[in-house]
Every structure is written in C-alpha cells, then in structure tokens.
Amino acid sequence: MELLLSDYGALSRQPSPVNRMMSSFAVEFREGIDINLGVGYVNENTIPRTLIKKALTEVLAHPRMYRASLNYGGPQGSVRLIESIKEYYVARGIGGLTRDILSRRQIIIGPDGATSLLEGIARVLKPGIVITSDPMYYIYTDFLERAGFTVVTVPERADGLHAEDVAARIESLGSSISDLSFLYVVTVNNPSATIITNAERTALVRLATDLTRRLGRIVPLVLDKAYEDLIHDPEVEKPRSGLLDDELGIVMELGTLSKIIAPGLRIGYMIAQDGPFLQAMIQRTSDVGFSAPLINQEIASWLLDHAIDEQLARVNRGYREKARAVKGWLDSALCGSLEECRGGQASFYYYITLRGVCTSEGSPFFRCLARTTGRESVDGPTEGKLPRVAYIPGEFCVHPKGSMVEAGQRQLRFSYGYEETSRLQEAIGYVAEAVAYSRTVGSLDRKAAAG
Numbered sequence: 001m002e003l004l005l006s007d008y009g010a011l012s013r014q015p016s017p018v019n020r021m022m023s024s025f026a027v028e029f030r031e032g033i034d035i036n037l038g039v040g041y042v043n044e045n046t047i048p049r050t051l052i053k054k055a056l057t058e059v060l061a062h063p064r065m066y067r068a069s070l071n072y073g074g075p076q077g078s079v080r081l082i083e084s085i086k087e088y089y090v091a092r093g094i095g096g097l098t099r100d101i102l103s104r105r106q107i108i109i110g111p112d113g114a115t116s117l118l119e120g121i122a123r124v125l126k127p128g129i130v131i132t133s134d135p136m137y138y139i140y141t142d143f144l145e146r147a148g149f150t151v152v153t154v155p156e157r158a159d160g161l162h163a164e165d166v167a168a169r170i171e172s173l174g175s176s177i178s179d180l181s182f183l184y185v186v187t188v189n190n191p192s193a194t195i196i197t198n199a200e201r202t203a204l205v206r207l208a209t210d211l212t213r214r215l216g217r218i219v220p221l222v223l224d225k226a227y228e229d230l231i232h233d234p235e236v237e238k239p240r241s242g243l244l245d246d247e248l249g250i251v252m253e254l255g256t257l258s259k260i261i262a263p264g265l266r267i268g269y270m271i272a273q274d275g276p277f278l279q280a281m282i283q284r285t286s287d288v289g290f291s292a293p294l295i296n297q298e299i300a301s302w303l304l305d306h307a308i309d310e311q312l313a314r315v316n317r318g319y320r321e322k323a324r325a326v327k328g329w330l331d332s333a334l335c336g337s338l339e340e341c342r343g344g345q346a347s348f349y350y351y352i353t354l355r356g357v358c359t360s361e362g363s364p365f366f367r368c369l370a371r372t373t374g375r376e377s378v379d380g381p382t383e384g385k386l387p388r389v390a391y392i393p394g395e396f397c398v399h400p401k402g403s404m405v406e407a408g409q410r411q412l413r414f415s416y417g418y419e420e421t422s423r424l425q426e427a428i429g430y431v432a433e434a435v436a437y438s439r440t441v442g443s444l445d446r447k448a449a450a451g
Contacts, residue, residue, distance in 0.1 A: 011146040017361075017396040018139050029390070035427040038390035040190070040349070041418040046315045047262045048307065055302040059295065066298040073291035075282045077109025077269070081297040084304040085255075085269055095241025095253075105243065106274045109292050111285045114226055114256040114268025115139070121182070121222060121252075122147045124280035128181030131170060133161045134404050135351065135397040135411070137190050137224070149181060153399040158342065160194035161185060163203030170211070182220040183208055187239065188227035191397045191413035192351035193343030195231065198240040205245040212250055220277070223253045229260045229312065232320035233345035249273030257300055259347070260308075260315055266292060267300045319348050319417070322424065326350065326416045329425050333432040339410070348417030353394075357438045359412045360395045364441040368434040378437060389430050391415075 005013070015023070021038055029036065059066040066080065076082070085107055090099045110117040118140050127148035132141060134153035141151045154161065154169045170177060185204060187196050196204075201223070208221035223242045231239070242251045252272040257265060272278050285291060303311070323344045330341060330350065340353040359365050364373070369389040371379040380386035394411025398404040414431075416424055 007148065008146055016139075016142045018142070021390065021392070030388075034388040034390065035423055035430070036390050036418045037414050037416075037424075037427055038392045039418070040415050042259060042263060042348075043318065043417055043420075045420075046318060047264075048303070048311055051303060051307050051311070052262065052265075052299060055299040055306075056295070058302055059298045066301075069295045069298045071294060073294035073297065075286035075291055077107070077285075077291060078294060078297035078301060081109060081267075081301040081304075082107045082269075084301040088304045088308060095239060096244055097241050101243060102271070104273075105271050106278055107269055107271050108278065108282055108285070109297060110266075110268040110270070111288050111290075111292050112268075113258060113263070113266040113292075114224070114254050116266075116285075116288070117254055117268050117270050117281070118222075118224070119143065120281050120284040122149065123284055124277065125181055125220070128179040129173065129176065130181055130184055131166060132184040133186070133189060134399055134402045135189070135192050135394070135408070136399060137184075137186050138392075138396050140184070141399070150179070151399060153402040153404075155402070155404055156189065156192065156194055158194070158340075160189065160196045161200060161204075163200050163207050166204065167207055170207075178215065180211065180215070180219055182222055184222045184224065186224045186226065188225070188231065188346045190227065190347065191349055191392060193227075193345070193347045193349040194351075195236060195239075195346055198237060201240060201242050202245050205242045205251055208250055209246075209248055212248055218248070218250050218277075221251050223251060225253055226256050227259060227347035228255070230316060230319060230348070231346040232316040232323065236345050243271065246273075249275065252277075257304075260312055261300065261303055265296045265300055267296060322348070322416045322421055323350075325421055326414075326424055326428070329428045330414075333428050334435065337435050348415055350414040350416065351394075351397075352412050352414055353407060354410045354412075354435065356410070357435050358409050359391075359393050360409050361393055363438065365434045365438040366393065368437040369430060373437075387426070387430065389427050389434075 059069050086099070086102050089095065089097050089102060122144055129150045129152055130144055131152050131154065133156045136153055144151055152169065154166050170180065183204065185196065187201070204221060208219050211219040221242065228239050241253065243253060252270055254268065254270050257267040327344050330338060337355050337357060338352065339355040341350055343350040357365055367373045368378055369391065371385045371388050373379055392413040394408035397411065397413060398408035419427065
C-alpha cells in the first residue's frame with residue numbers, strides 16, 4: 001500500500017551523513033577501543049555532574065522560587081532562565097551587550113536545544129535562498145535543502161568569512177536575489193573553527209541592512225554563536241554582538257549551554273527583535289511540545305546564577321591544553337602531508353586539508369581507519385579488530401555545488417572534544433598510518449593501471 005509522504009518526508013527517507021554517523025556511533029562504537037574524532041560530543045569530564053545534581057536538589061527544594069518545575073512550561077521559556085541569561089550577558093559584558101540593549105530584545109528558549117531553534121527558523125520563514133559559508137554547518141544545511149530551501153555557499157578565507165565575498169556572491173545571483181530568504185553565519189565555524197572577526201561581523205550586519213532596504217522586506221541575519229563561549233585562546237579579540245549594529249531589528253543571535261555545561265540539558269536560546277517572526281517562533285515551540293523540559297531550564301538557571309564562571313574557566317582551560325597538544329602531534333606526524341590546518345583557538349575542532357590524500361567515505365584512508373580494508377595486517381583479526389577511528393570527511397562539509405568540492409575530497413574535521421589526550425595522540429598515529437596506507441594503495445593502483 002502506498003503511503004503519501006510530503007516532499008520533506010520523501011527526501012528524509014535517505015538518512016543524512018550525520019544521521020548515519022550518529023547511528024553508527026551509538027550502536028557500533030566500542031568504548032575504550034575505538035576513537036571518536038568525528039561525532040562532536042563534548043568531553044565527558046567537562047560535564048559538571050556534581051553541580052547538576054546540586055542544582056536539581058535546589059530546584060526541587062524551592063518550589064515557590066522554581067514554580068511547577070516538573071510540569072509543563074510556557075512556550076517562550078522559563079522566566080527565571082531568561083533572566084539568568086540576561087544577567088550572564090550583562091555581568092560579564094558578553095558581546096558588549098548591556099541591560100538596556102537586552103531590554104529592547106526578547107529571549108526565547110528552544111523546545112529542544114539550539115538545533116530546534118534553527119529548525120524553527122526554517123519552518124516559519126518562507127523557503128528561498130540561504131547564504132552561508134563553505135565549508136558549511138552540514139547538519140543544518142542538509143536539513144534546509146530537505147525543507148525546500150536552496151543553500152548557496154561562500155568560501156571562507158583562512159581567517160573566516162568575509163562580508164565582501166558574501167556581497168559578491170549575492171550579486172552573482174542576478175534576478176534570483178529576490179528569492180533571498182536569510183543569511184546564516186556560524187560565528188565560530190563548524191567544521192573549520194575559524195572565528196569571524198568583529199569587523200566582518202559588523203560588515204555583515206550592514207550588508208543585511210542594505211539588502212533589507214533594497215528589497216523592501218526583512219532579510220534576516222542569523223548569527224549562530226554556539227561555540228563563542230569556547231574561545232579559549234586569550235589572544236583572540238573579544239567578540240562583539242551583531243545586535244549592537246542592528247538598526248532595523250533584523251539580527252537574530254542563537255546561543256546554547258550545550259558546549260559549556262551539558263548537551264543533555266538541551267538548552268538553546270535566541271535573542272531577537274519582538275515582532276511577527278518571534279511570535280511565530282514562540283508558537284512553533286508551543287506546537288512541538290509547549291516548551292523545553294522546565295526542570296532542565298530551572299537547573300540551567302541555577303547553574304548560570306551560581307556556578308558558571310568556574311565551569312567556563314575549567315572547560316576552556318581543558319580545551320586550550322588539548323588544542324595545543326593536538327596541534328603539536330599533527331605537525332609532527334603529518335608534517336609532509338599536512339597542507340593546511342585551521343582551528344585551535346576556539347571550540348574543539350581542527351579542520352585539516354591533506355596533500356594528495358583522499359579522505360572521502362570509501363577511500364583507502366577512510367577504510368584504513370574504519371578497519372574495512374579486508375587486509376588483516378591493517379584491520380586486525382576478524383575477532384577483535386584494531387581500534388577504529390571515526391572522523392567527519394570533508395566531502396560532508398562542503399557544498400556539492402560549491403567551489404570547494406575538490407578540496408573537500410582531501411579534508412576532514414578532527415574533533416579533540418570527546419577523547420582524552422592520550423587517546424588523541426594514539427589517534428593521530430593511526431591517521432598517519434592511514435595516510436601512508438592511502439599512498440601505498442594509490443601507488444599500487446597506478447602501477448596496475450600502467451601495466
């Protein structure tokens with residue numbers, strides 16, 4: 001019997017690359033044996049279990065303060081959490097935002113983390129062209145295309161996305177510029193971990209403002225700052241919020257507590273101008289479950305009020321130490337094959353370009369790390385295979401119709417978030433072995449073809 005699927009449903013029958021990898025990780029990953037450089041989990045030791053337990057106790061012990069915390073919540077989010085986020089920003093001068101500026105904006109809490117807010121944006125805005133960087137945040141861009149949007153990418157430079165490149169790409173659209181839906185920028189890019197400069201952020205706000213006036217309708221600039229709290233290099237300039245330059249109320253900033261506290265709390269938030277868009281987003285939250293679990297929101301509120309500074313310092317110190325160690329091992333082990341390595345100042349990713357080595361799914365490099373070459377000397381015995389190393393191939397991170405397709409075939413995202421330092425060093429040794437194996441197999445294939 002035929003089941004009538006929507007266009008989105010029909011496209012969703014084919015799992016996305018990240019869907020496949022997350023499923024494989026959940027089912028097949030052998031803890032303590034295999035090594036995760038791919039799935040972007042935070043390090044387990046950064047999750048403050050003791051503090052979360054204390055926060056839960058405090059919330060449940062004070063029902064008048066944290067009212068009905070085990071019941072449904074309102075669709076905009078917990079009033080206490082929203083106030084805690086405001087105080088978190090103002091007391092620490094985050095983005096240069098003041099209480100006065102925040103009083104002229106609204107904060108809403110996503111129903112299921114920051115990703116649910118991104119999904120909501122795609123549901124309430126009319127499908128059209130979305131401009132973003134290349135390499136791109138592949139999880140969201142893959143979803144956008146299944147949801148009926150057209151993703152157009154702009155190659156970032158070594159120091160991140162530049163507004164003049166975005167402007168040039170928009171102008172190249174010609175008459176299709178009328179189909180422009182919104183601009184989407186991850187301020188600490190995932191996968192490349194490049195950090196957009198304050199000058200370019202300001203220029204992007206001006207670009208979106210000019211487009212809004214030119215087209216006679218709002219062209220939103222969505223700034224996804226998921227990793228901004230994880231800028232762990234003290235030499236990096238302090239980020240400046242795009243809201244400071246927003247004359248028309250067209251900038252929307254998304255944040256999350258997943259990276260600095262715990263992904264399992266599923267707390268994401270958005271700061272935006274009140275109006276039709278925000279009202280639609282709040283209704284979207286109501287439609288998909290009334291609100292995020294209120295107990296999680298109140299736990300997050302308590303943590304922001306009582307423990308965030310020590311937690312932030314501890315998390316960033318740990319990732320900074322790992323970033324330095326990993327970079328040294330990469331330079332040493334891959335010195336002749338490392339064409340470029342971006343990242344290391346924020347988040348927990350390096351984005352690597354190899355010289356003359358294909359990293360795509362099914363390549364000798366990939367099969368060597370997945371232990372699927374069919375050669376016992378590489379894979380290990382059938383029972384008790386050698387450690388498998390999971391990573392994100394660059395082919396998933398670049399747009400298939402963009403200008404970085406060839407480079408993407410030689411790239412990978414290396415996450416130093418989840419694993420401990422000793423395992424990261426071990427993994428880099430396996431990566432070097434995979435490079436050597438790839439070159440050997442490639443040489444043999446060329447000789448066979450010639451003979």
